[in-house]
Amino acid sequence: MVLFSIVSLFLLVLILYCCCCFILILKNNTVIKAFNDVDTLLKKRYAILLDIVNGIKSDSELKEEIIKLRTEVILLGTKRENIDRRIALDCELAKKTAELLKDNSLIDIGEYSKINQDVVQSQKIYNAKAENLKHAILVFPTSFAARLLRIKTLDLFRI
Secondary structure (H helix, E strand, O other), rough: OOOHHHHHHHHHHHHHHHHHHHHHHHHHHHHHHHHHHHHHHHHHHHHHHHHHHHHHHOOOOOHHHHHHHHHHHHHHHHHHHHHHHHHHHHHHHHHHHHHHHHHOOOOOOHHHHHHHHHHHHHHHHHHHHHHHHHHHHHHHHHHHHHHHHHOOOOOOOOO
């Protein structure tokens, strides 16, 4: 009888652990998919941004900073280790671009504005999924499974 109870308890813990792992892996994959959607839109925005920056006649330090930041973000790639750094660089790039476009109001930025709206919407979806994963990582019993699977929280986009 004691042996049966021990085996039953072990199986219950194993099933609980498997469910926690499944939930975490599912949430982690949705975060990665959401980031890939954002990344696709960001690449489109970077391509349009280069055309806009090259269309500006004046040589300014801000223009050079934007090109440098754009190149740095693209070179980081989409590896999971670089997500936090890419998010920070993209936020800085967006601020500098807004500053540049504010000073050059004659530039047609219709397509850039549409892509920018799509990026913001995708970033909101990513943030929601990343928050959901964060909450799952912090809650018992999935916190134990997260440590064993080495699933960590990720930075959010600042919108």
